[in-house]
Amino acid sequence: MIRWVYAFADRPRERFPQACAFWATATGSRLSELRGDGGEFVTLLPPGPADACLKAQAVDGPGGAHLDFAVDDLAATARAARGLGATPVFAEPGLEVLRSPGGQLFCVVPWAGETSRPAPVTAPDGATSRLDQVCLDISPPVYDEEAAFWAAFTGWQSVRSPLPEFRRVQPPPGLPVRILLQRLDTSGPGGAHLDLACSDVDAVRAHHESLGATCVSRRTHWAVMRDPAGGTYCLTDRDPATGAARGITPAAG
Numbered sequence: 001m002i003r004w005v006y007a008f009a010d011r012p013r014e015r016f017p018q019a020c021a022f023w024a025t026a027t028g029s030r031l032s033e034l035r036g037d038g039g040e041f042v043t044l045l046p047p048g049p050a051d052a053c054l055k056a057q058a059v060d061g062p063g064g065a066h067l068d069f070a071v072d073d074l075a076a077t078a079r080a081a082r083g084l085g086a087t088p089v090f091a092e093p094g095l096e097v098l099r100s101p102g103g104q105l106f107c108v109v110p111w112a113g114e115t116s117r118p119a120p121v122t123a124p125d126g127a128t129s130r131l132d133q134v135c136l137d138i139s140p141p142v143y144d145e146e147a148a149f150w151a152a153f154t155g156w157q158s159v160r161s162p163l164p165e166f167r168r169v170q171p172p173p174g175l176p177v178r179i180l181l182q183r184l185d186t187s188g189p190g191g192a193h194l195d196l197a198c199s200d201v202d203a204v205r206a207h208h209e210s211l212g213a214t215c216v217s218r219r220t221h222w223a224v225m226r227d228p229a230g231g232t233y234c235l236t237d238r239d240p241a242t243g244a245a246r247g248i249t250p251a252a253g
Contacts, residue, residue, distance in 0.1 A: 002077075002154055003111035004070035005177040007134050007194055009056045010063035011229040013040070018212070019229035020056055025211055026196075027054060027131060028121035046118035053118060053176035054131055063231055065134050065192040066104070067177070069154075070111040078108045084152050085145075101149050102142035103190055117176040120199075120240035127203035130240040133168075133178035133195045142190075143183040150179055178243070193231070195222075197238035204235050221246075 011019035020042055024031050029044035029052075040058040055068070071077040078096040082088065085101040096108045120128040138146050150169045151158040156179075159168040169179040180195060198204040205215055205223050212228035222236040237246050 001072050002069050002171075002175070003072060004051070004114040005053065005171065005175050006068040006070070006109075007054050007131060007177050008066045008068060009054065009194060009231060009233075010059045010065060011056060011227075011231050012063055013058040013060060015229035016040075016056070016058035019227060019231060022211055022213065022228045023054070023056060026121070026129075026208055026213075027118075029054070029118075048119075050116045050118040051114035051176075053114075063229070065194050065231075065233075066106055067134050067179070067192075068107040068109055070109050070114060072111055074108050074110050081108065081153055084149055086149070086153070100146060102136075102138055102146035104136050104138075104146070104192060115174070117174065120197075123204060123207040125203055125207065127198065127200040127207065128240045129196045129198045129204045129235070131177065131194060132197035132236065132238055132240070132243060133180045135180040135182050135193050135195050135234065137182050137184055137191045137193065139187045139190050140183055140185075141187055143181070147181050150181065154179070194233040195236050195238075196233065197240040197243060198235045199240055201235045201237050208235070 009023055020031055024044055027044055029046050032043040032045055035041040042056050043052050044054040045052050074096060081098050086098040089099055090097040094110055097105060099105055120130040122128050147167050154169055157170045159170050161167060165183040167181045171178060201223050208225060214226045216224040216226055222234045225233050225235060227233060239246060
């Protein structure tokens with residue numbers, strides 16, 4: 001059973017300090033001590049009694065994002081994932097790295113008792129935001145297979161969007177991170193990025209720009225951003241408090 005979910009911001013090793021500084025400020029977090037043989041892992045610790053749900057990793061190459069699933073039984077969950085078509089990548093005590101049928105990396109780790117989702121973060125002008133979901137950017141030929149895999153692996157509800165290129169895998173109440181599946185326009189390698197829900201997309205955009213981020217494009221319901229380490233992420237007009245979509249009504253199925 002999936003008890004908790006972590007989103008990972010994977011960022012280029014040479015710009016990892018800038019990425020960590022930006023995401024700590026943008027999410028109202030403080031950085032844990034660096035971990036790993038090369039200091040490549042850090043947890044972003046939220047204020048108060050809330051449990052962390054965002055970590056960062058220094059990687060070779062441009063980076064992106066991935067998900068860690070904290071579970072009751074690591075071996076059984078990894079075995080179930082492999083039975084659904086995931087392929088093993090790496091394993092050590094307390095960790096198994098797998099790749100989904102469409103090529104998305106993810107990890108399975110033991111649950112450590114996390115239960116409390118961090119509250120939304122308030123910017124200086126009063127706008128609020130919260131890490132809301134990880135968006136998997138999927139090549140069209142494998143989109144249906146990926147949608148089926150993630151729904152089956154998580155056991156969560158699969159929710160269609162009126163926008164045909166999107167499908168959401170919706171966790172039960174209390175878990176901190178959703179999964180959004182986005183079908184790309186053209187075939188090619190996929191990827192993943194973080195999405196933050198915002199009370200006011202343009203106000204949060206301006207705040208993030210003051211921290212060193214850049215706006216790549218502005219759409220009706222979201223803004224595409226680039227952080228100081230070059231990582232792409234999105235600001236969406238989902239409600240940071242409830243996660244509810246504003247202006248787009250999803251349909252189950």
